[in-house]
Amino acid sequence: MSNIDGKLISSKIREEIKADVKNYMIKPCLAVIQIGDDEASNIYVNSKEKACNEVGIYLKHIKFDETTREIEIINKIIELNNDEYVHGILLQLPIPDKFNEEKLINYIARNKDVDGLTDINVGKLINNKKCFVSCTPQGIIKLLQESNVEISGKNVVIVGRSKLVGKPLMSLFLNNDATVTICHSKTKNLKEFTKNADILVVAAGCKHLITEDMVKDGSVVIDVGINRVDGKIYGDVDYENVKKKASLITPVPGGVGPMTVAMLLNNVNISYKNMTNK
Numbered sequence: 001m002s003n004i005d006g007k008l009i010s011s012k013i014r015e016e017i018k019a020d021v022k023n024y025m026i027k028p029c030l031a032v033i034q035i036g037d038d039e040a041s042n043i044y045v046n047s048k049e050k051a052c053n054e055v056g057i058y059l060k061h062i063k064f065d066e067t068t069r070e071i072e073i074i075n076k077i078i079e080l081n082n083d084e085y086v087h088g089i090l091l092q093l094p095i096p097d098k099f100n101e102e103k104l105i106n107y108i109a110r111n112k113d114v115d116g117l118t119d120i121n122v123g124k125l126i127n128n129k130k131c132f133v134s135c136t137p138q139g140i141i142k143l144l145q146e147s148n149v150e151i152s153g154k155n156v157v158i159v160g161r162s163k164l165v166g167k168p169l170m171s172l173f174l175n176n177d178a179t180v181t182i183c184h185s186k187t188k189n190l191k192e193f194t195k196n197a198d199i200l201v202v203a204a205g206c207k208h209l210i211t212e213d214m215v216k217d218g219s220v221v222i223d224v225g226i227n228r229v230d231g232k233i234y235g236d237v238d239y240e241n242v243k244k245k246a247s248l249i250t251p252v253p254g255g256v257g258p259m260t261v262a263m264l265l266n267n268v269n270i271s272y273k274n275m276t277n278k
Ligand code: NDP
Pocket: 136, 159, 160, 161, 162, 163, 164, 165, 166, 183, 184, 185, 186, 187, 190, 203, 204, 205, 206, 209, 224, 225, 226, 227, 256, 257, 258, 260
């Protein structure tokens, strides 16, 4: 067994972006819209800001009070869409229930949608066209490529069908010629599927859902889960036991997590290049 080192791979990507940004006349700008004061969102926005600063990207944090009218947020998105100095826009999720998440996301211009969540970018991904792709799935493919894992022709099983992770990842694997099975909470006999996986990706949000008996010998196991229990972080995979069978495995933390941020920075850099014809 060896670990796939997401920290190392992501730091290489961040260094490349930093080297690019050094040559730019104006700083790339990522606008992050936050609604309300969710504690986890505050932490995520801070860590994005830190990561942006480290590579020379300016993060413009726009925080709305929960009492703001939806139209004001829409107007702000439109203003950012039209601002030539803003190269990426994202809506920090989750947002309070009273707002229509889908509606707001779809106001983001597709060429600045660095989270790849607008319907246009999701549709393009399904049709294997050039587009922005959700950062975590993109980071997972990058981890596999950097670890020289062949994807074409492999049996891939994804546990989780969210818009953010499972579904876009399914398209990315299909576009890379894998045979893909996607499981979810209504799947019967999960083990029967996971045991056949050459590459198993778990994004369910259930601590240690995947145990040693559920994985194939020599498989590649990617753990997306982040489960906080008593102040400690656990993945969706029982790492200590599953690592005995896997040929490659991502630890939690230090696997997929750092890649998500790196791919976001990468998307902002791509958008900057597109907008400035670099
Ligand atoms: P969601 O809650 O949106 O989706 C979870 C998915 O897992 C759903 O499709 C659900 O099925 C499925 N699921 C839940 N329980 C089971 C089960 N017991 N067996 C099989 N399938 C199950 O979560 P996200 O996709 O947003 O995130 C998943 C995990 O990944 C979370 O722990 C999250 O914190 C983490 N995450 C980590 C990131 C990183 O950068 N490392 C980035 C994004 C997420 P159903 O559709 O039927 O409800």
